[in-house]
Amino acid sequence: MYWEKDIETLSFEKLKEYQLIKLKETIFQSKKSEYYGKKLKDIDSSSINSISDISNLPFTTKQDMRDNFPYGFLTVPLDDVVRLHSSSGTTGNPTVVYHSKQDLDEWTNLVARCMYMVGVRKSDVFQNIMGYGLFTGGIGFHYGAEKLGVLTIPIGPGNSKRQIWFLKEFQVTTIHILPSYALRLYTFFEELGVDPKKDLKLKTAFIGSEPHSEEIRKKIELLYGLKAYNSYGLSEMNGPGVAFECQYQDGLHVWEDNFYIEIIDPDTGKVLPDGEEGELVITTLKRDAMPLIRYRTKDLTKIIPEKCKCGRTHRRIDRIKGRSDDMLIINGVNIFPVQIEKTIMKVPEVGDNYIIELKKENFMDKVFVKIEINENTFHGTLNEIEKLQKKITEELKSELGINPVVKFVESGSLPQSEGKAVRVYDLRNK
Amino acid sequence: MAHQLSIFVENSPGKLERITKILADEKLNVRGICLANAGEFGIVKIIVDDPDKAYDKLKEHHFTVSKRNIIAVRIDDKSGSLCNLLTILSSNKINIEDCYGVSVAYNNSAAIIIEVEKYPDVESVLKKNNIETLTDKEVYSI
Numbered sequence A: 001m002y003w004e005k006d007i008e009t010l011s012f013e014k015l016k017e018y019q020l021i022k023l024k025e026t027i028f029q030s031k032k033s034e035y036y037g038k039k040l041k042d043i044d045s046s047s048i049n050s051i052s053d054i055s056n057l058p059f060t061t062k063q064d065m066r067d068n069f070p071y072g073f074l075t076v077p078l079d080d081v082v083r084l085h086s087s088s089g090t091t092g093n094p095t096v097v098y099h100s101k102q103d104l105d106e107w108t109n110l111v112a113r114c115m116y117m118v119g120v121r122k123s124d125v126f127q128n129i130m131g132y133g134l135f136t137g138g139i140g141f142h143y144g145a146e147k148l149g150v151l152t153i154p155i156g157p158g159n160s161k162r163q164i165w166f167l168k169e170f171q172v173t174t175i176h177i178l179p180s181y182a183l184r185l186y187t188f189f190e191e192l193g194v195d196p197k198k199d200l201k202l203k204t205a206f207i208g209s210e211p212h213s214e215e216i217r218k219k220i221e222l223l224y225g226l227k228a229y230n231s232y233g234l235s236e237m238n239g240p241g242v243a244f245e246c247q248y249q250d251g252l253h254v255w256e257d258n259f260y261i262e263i264i265d266p267d268t269g270k271v272l273p274d275g276e277e278g279e280l281v282i283t284t285l286k287r288d289a290m291p292l293i294r295y296r297t298k299d300l301t302k303i304i305p306e307k308c309k310c311g312r313t314h315r316r317i318d319r320i321k322g323r324s325d326d327m328l329i330i331n332g333v334n335i336f337p338v339q340i341e342k343t344i345m346k347v348p349e350v351g352d353n354y355i356i357e358l359k360k361e362n363f364m365d366k367v368f369v370k371i372e373i374n375e376n377t378f379h380g381t382l383n384e385i386e387k388l389q390k391k392i393t394e395e396l397k398s399e400l401g402i403n404p405v406v407k408f409v410e411s412g413s414l415p416q417s418e419g420k421a422v423r424v425y426d427l428r429n430k
Numbered sequence B: 001m002a003h004q005l006s007i008f009v010e011n012s013p014g015k016l017e018r019i020t021k022i023l024a025d026e027k028l029n030v031r032g033i034c035l036a037n038a039g040e041f042g043i044v045k046i047i048v049d050d051p052d053k054a055y056d057k058l059k060e061h062h063f064t065v066s067k068r069n070i071i072a073v074r075i076d077d078k079s080g081s082l083c084n085l086l087t088i089l090s091s092n093k094i095n096i097e098d099c100y101g102v103s104v105a106y107n108n109s110a111a112i113i114i115e116v117e118k119y120p121d122v123e124s125v126l127k128k129n130n131i132e133t134l135t136d137k138e139v140y141s142i
């Protein structure tokens, strides 16, 4: 069940030694770039004696990448670059990541390692419902799956009826999909007379690219009758394949032979001990064309210090709680949208689609939660809906300390997107 | 057992019109309609001559709809008869969830549609008290 047993189960001490060597190489390599050449000119990699000395190095931010567009971070001649990925960048410079042939091989291997870990094999059929193109989600999994020898269907997102036709016709066993789209896709099955549990052979789903709650995962597993694994990645660190759940679905193993992880206090920049929640900071350890040192992901999580039952020694991070950018401050209380989701999804009568609206009323923040009514549990009385509204309001009040207005709306009336779901509409400054 | 359809609607102009249009396009005949309102949304209750077909059609148009059991009771068109019916139900501890009159004159009697919690107890209670209920066919052709 290991793709690379030696690496995945390397002892903690050996892993640290390995990381130290790789960090020194990374510093050396990074200094070939214009940006780090200046930034790290006083840092001598021989002065790094233990991996924790990394905390003396400066952070790198997304803004640094933008400011040094296009080639400020590049460490190899452009001739050796074989691909770039870029953020959409509608305002200002996009963040661009360059890959050499070696970088792509490493990335592909990591994705293969992730997929193999949860049982995907040559005999599987894989429908890749994630977006292709500049976005790294689709293409990253595509090459990983091909490396495993899996029959790969590069369908991309959208056209739900066609998706279902492919799933059924080719007896697909494995999918990669946005969690919000998985829930939406499910609503098309009934119309086509296909029962996902009886008529399909699905056993594994990879879900990622959107922060989502455990409740959403369970819902997807229940609806499709499969196991859904949480995948974490970001384009600055290749894309998918940075951290991934093993068969125990209890935190995501970060591939520490490729990435060095730290958790910091986002306000002070101080490194926090394992187990404490903060911002994830990642250093690439094998990047060739574009190493990144202490990159601030803005993703909030914690490192799980305990050993995992699967035998892998690479430490796990907790499900991403949200991005520091996504945090909502509601009348002074810090809340992540995913916390609201977690609370409302605990109520079984709730449909899959919801949005959160924030407005100002009498100088106070007011939260409106609009939820689509669930057709399958609607019994036809006013009473039940009023009770449900009350229940959800109470839950949100007691768990998050906010006093929202919960509204049920007709099913299908909220905006749907085939890309990442937009759940929060902050109308406070409008 | 006769059925009515309960449809979840947000209160916005043209909603009832859309529902009745869908039914009209299918040549379905609406026999009774009633709107229970709770501010920004409500429940439309409809009695129609072919509830199964209407249910499917409304679902096709993505309405959230549910079929509910109803009993149509014939009561004399005179004062005190509704009170008599309600007394019978309450003395048998049967809660009424909803109740509305659909036809002022039906062979010189009125028809009252009731939704109650306890089926089929209610039917035997009504029978015992000589209260006449309408057959499904009668309900759909009120």
Ligand SMILES: [Zn+2]
Residues within 6 Å of the ligand: A246, A247, A248, A253, A308, A309, A310, A311, A312
């Ligand atoms: Zn594990």
